[in-house]
Amino acid sequence: MSARFQLVIDCADPAKQTAFWSAALGYVPEPAPAGHATWKAYYRSLGVPDDELEQMGDDDADSIVDPDGAGPRIWFQPVPETKIVKNRLHLDIRIADRTAALQTRREQIDAEVERLTGLGASVVRVLAEPGMDHYGVTLHDPEGNEFCVA
Template identity: 40%
Template sequence: MTDQNRKQESAVTRDVQITFDCADPARLATFWAEALGYQVQAPPGDFESWDQALEAMGVPPENRNDASAVVDPEGTRPRLFFQRVPEHKQVKNRVHLDVRAAPGLEGDERMAALEAEAERLVSHGAKRLSRHEPAPPLGAGHLIMADPEGNEFCLD
């Protein structure tokens, strides 16, 4: 490979989409939109709803919750895609999201902000798993949570 080819290859922009395997894509999409300040992706074209779009595409009613997506309203953060799979979650996630709910805060103020966000998300179906106290100099403190289908994430 020539230096020019390497430069061209390294200059390619790559987007990232985060995909969740789940049982109920619409429910999980709604939860993560609420958690992250995202919105459910709008239907294509001139359709007023996804149900109208899927009807026009010939998707049978029993398959209309096979997938869903949420997007950042400002278009800067990654799209989250939710796809129905037949199996349930089996083990702990090897990769998880950290929801930065208290950037710049420290100590009691940080933990209070994380607790407030945890309460808000619990009201939308999340489950609180554990609390990790601040342990300076490297540990700022965080909460481990699970979304409505048990996928772990941290409030950081």
């Protein structure tokens, strides 16, 4: 039997990351558990101290889910330290039709990169080599986490 998992991304601003990644992936903010008006109310019921909950900011959204239930839950865990080095794990957003011609894939990827930069991402580098049938772009999310679009 396979294991279920969630992806956890350390961050400074869960609300900002939740908004960006919801739009980037077509996910939705996860509603608070039944019986709790907000995630902060849920966390308080578990005994999480208020000083830790302050890291969530005014908007208590800190997780997103695939509305179709196919992808993993993503939780944006507030941490006090900033990101310093390259991620050891990153997301690849598969946008292009792998069976399409390279130029078509490039256009699909470039359109998605433009959309994502409009949401707050920044381009790090283009992954393309002459003679190679591959095209992709590495970006940073609003907090500097690397991800790729291919």
